[in-house]
Amino acid sequence: MRQSIILLAATACATATPAVAQDAPENPLxxxxxxxxxTLEVAPFREGRRIPLAQFLAKAQEEGAIILDTRSAAAFAAGHMAGAINLPFSDFTDDKLRKVLGEDTSRPILIYCNNNFSDNAAPVVSKRAPLALNIPTFINLYGYGYTNIWELADVVATGDIDWVAAP
Known part of the structure; x- marks a missing residue:
């Protein structure tokens, strides 16, 4: 009987939600x-939008196409793909996206991140794979209504592409 009570108490403790979480107020924002x-909705769409470097570079030449680098302003300034523009991911809002990308949510937007480069050195130090910036960038662009997003699928060295390095 005592073992049953201890087992029941241990199970209750292991499955209990911490008091802080139970008391946390709702935040509608x-x-x-x-x-x-x-994320689940975007997953199959994203998978069909991951393209190799040659296709990525060709698509970047299409009318109205933008290569969007969402790394920090400092990382962008230290080096980026030629022709890319910068809007740090942490700055995404409806207004800033429209200001940087324009009103046409169907224009081609091409994205890349640190994990597309094999260098693993500043300014493109690799992140943990599940946390690669391409993933939340793609999800957020889609969530903000952009429908023509393309993601670089390849891993390349910065020396193998037209790379703008800091002076």
Whole structure:
């Protein structure tokens, strides 16, 4: 009997939600379930939009195409793909996206991140694969209504592309 009570108590403790989480107020401006749902919706679309370097560079030449680098302004200034523009991911809002990308949400937007480069040195130090910036960038652009997003799929060295390095 005593073992049953101890087992029951241990199970209750292991499955209990911490008091802080139970008392946390609702925040209507943060929607984790909505983000999780959006992530599942975007996954198959994104998979069809990951393209090799040659196709990425060709698509960058299309009318109205933008290569968007969402790394920090400092990382962008230290080096980036030629022709890329910068809007740090942390600065995404409806207004800033429209200001930088324009009103046409169907224009081609090409994205890349640190994890597309084999250098693993500043300014493109690799991130943990599940946290690569391409993933949240793609999800957010889609969530903000952009429908023509293309992601670099390859891993290349910065020396193998037209790379703008800091002086």
């Amino acid at each position: 943060i929607d984790y379930p909505g983000f999780a749902e959006l």
